[in-house]
Amino acid sequence: MIQIPKGCKDVLPSQAYLWQYVEAAAREVAAAYAFKEIRTPVFEHTELFARGVGDTTDIVNKEMYTFLDKGGRSVTLRPEGTAGVARAFIEHGLAGSALPFKAYYLISAFRYERPQAGRLREFHQFGCELYGAAGAFADAEVITLADAFLKRLGLKKVELRLNSIGCKRCRARYHEALKAYFAPHLGEMCEDCRSRYEKNPMRMLDCKAEGCKRLAAGAPRMLDYLCDDCRAHFEQVKALLSGAGVAYTVDPSIVRGLDYYSRTVFEFVSDAAGAQGTVLGGGRYDTLLEQMDSKPVPAVGFAAGMERLLLVMEAEGVLPASDMGAACYLAGMDDASRRRAFLLAQELRGAGIPCETDLMERSVKAQFKYADKTGARFVAVLGERELAEGAAEVKDLRASSSERVKFGELADYIKRRF
Ligand code: HAM
Numbered sequence: 001m002i003q004i005p006k007g008c009k010d011v012l013p014s015q016a017y018l019w020q021y022v023e024a025a026a027r028e029v030a031a032a033y034a035f036k037e038i039r040t041p042v043f044e045h046t047e048l049f050a051r052g053v054g055d056t057t058d059i060v061n062k063e064m065y066t067f068l069d070k071g072g073r074s075v076t077l078r079p080e081g082t083a084g085v086a087r088a089f090i091e092h093g094l095a096g097s098a099l100p101f102k103a104y105y106l107i108s109a110f111r112y113e114r115p116q117a118g119r120l121r122e123f124h125q126f127g128c129e130l131y132g133a134a135g136a137f138a139d140a141e142v143i144t145l146a147d148a149f150l151k152r153l154g155l156k157k158v159e160l161r162l163n164s165i166g167c168k169r170c171r172a173r174y175h176e177a178l179k180a181y182f183a184p185h186l187g188e189m190c191e192d193c194r195s196r197y198e199k200n201p202m203r204m205l206d207c208k209a210e211g212c213k214r215l216a217a218g219a220p221r222m223l224d225y226l227c228d229d230c231r232a233h234f235e236q237v238k239a240l241l242s243g244a245g246v247a248y249t250v251d252p253s254i255v256r257g258l259d260y261y262s263r264t265v266f267e268f269v270s271d272a273a274g275a276q277g278t279v280l281g282g283g284r285y286d287t288l289l290e291q292m293d294s295k296p297v298p299a300v301g302f303a304a305g306m307e308r309l310l311l312v313m314e315a316e317g318v319l320p321a322s323d324m325g326a327a328c329y330l331a332g333m334d335d336a337s338r339r340r341a342f343l344l345a346q347e348l349r350g351a352g353i354p355c356e357t358d359l360m361e362r363s364v365k366a367q368f369k370y371a372d373k374t375g376a377r378f379v380a381v382l383g384e385r386e387l388a389e390g391a392a393e394v395k396d397l398r399a400s401s402s403e404r405v406k407f408g409e410l411a412d413y414i415k416r417r418f
């Protein structure tokens with residue numbers, strides 16, 4: 001038996017409404033902030049992620065689905081959405097369009113991670129990116145959008161953690177402080193951390209190895225090394241969020257697992273998602289475009305993990321009730337009435353009423369059973385007498401009442417009562 005690849009999940013028709021519900025909420029909230037959808041390829045040249053996401057990150061070093069295509073080029077399934085959007089922004093010269101440029105995406109992404117609850121190899125993100133605005137208003141706008149999205153889903157126990165990791169200038173000083181702190185302990189640290197020490201010591205704060213984690217807990221904090229501009233920016237972001245009624249906790253341990261961030265970084269976390277507590281993460285990334293050899297344009301954004309959102313929604317009991325079936329099931333008692341039901345169904349669909357009819361030539365009893373199981377609201381029964389009268393016996397499955405309705409009036413009848 002061929003089975004689904006490890007770390008992937010099927011979404012069956014019975015569960016698809018949950019995804020559509022979250023996606024609709026994402027689109028609605030994005031529209032309220034005037035973000036428009038962007039669609040970029042599932043795979044890109046490997047070089048894009050190596051440079052964009054950063055070659056000192058776990059994502060690039062360990063988790064990418066990279067392969068040679070038939071032309072011998074190295075391509076990678078996107079591990080996230082930001083780098084692809086940045087590439088499109090540069091390639092289409094969008095810096096010359098109306099700024100700020102605001103885009104959202106609903107995508108699948110791929111990371112070769114050890115699967116567990118809330119951590120998959122193919123997962124899905126709702127992300128937003130805003131280009132062109134360097135000031136704190138943009139950070140606050142994006143965080144407020146994220147907050148509105150989570151609230152729109154009914155989530156109440158997801159908390160916002162906020163930090164600033166400064167700019168290139170102040171971070172250089174911080175890197176020195178980190179190196180001085182970790183230097184005497186390098187012997188006790190994992191191999192990865194020893195290499196991070198040279199290339200990007202801030203990544204050492206993000207290590208998942210127990211010993212390294214313990215040491216990282218006592219490391220100097222970036223917040224104590226912010227330059228005046230970065231400090232002022234952070235204070236303004238906090239003030240704007242407080243003013244907008246968005247609650248947050250400053251958490252100096254948030255450094256994020258991608259290299260492109262500067263200044264504001266944030267995560268929305270929940271214990272309901274088990275060990276994988278971050279449902280949404282993002283931040284400012286003012287140097288990403290420069291890293292990709294383009295002229296610098298400041299940017300800020302976030303992405304939420306759809307699978308983790310659904311887990312947290314389930315834990316908080318805010319998943320919507322099950323999906324509805326067809327508005328009307330048209331049951332036929334014999335061949336002639338089945339044929340009439342088939343045609344009547346076409347008419348009803350034309351009038352915008354979702355309906356179904358018997359495709360398996362089953363007994364009326366079995367048809368009722370099916371209609372009930374699939375959540376239909378009305379069953380219109382047609383038999384010899386009904387055909388002669390030109391009217392169906394319409395049963396409201398919810399109210400358990402029934403009425404005679406002329407074929408020609410069926411559409412209006414259902415529309416009125418549905
Ligand atoms: P990220 O923190 O790597 O950031 O991922 C964002 C969210 O995607 C996570 O908070 C989590 O909910 C979900 N996620 C990540 N990996 C997995 C996985 N293996 N399985 C299930 N869910 C996962 C980014 O991707 C950045 N591009 C966000 C961003 C946009 N920053 C600025 N703009």
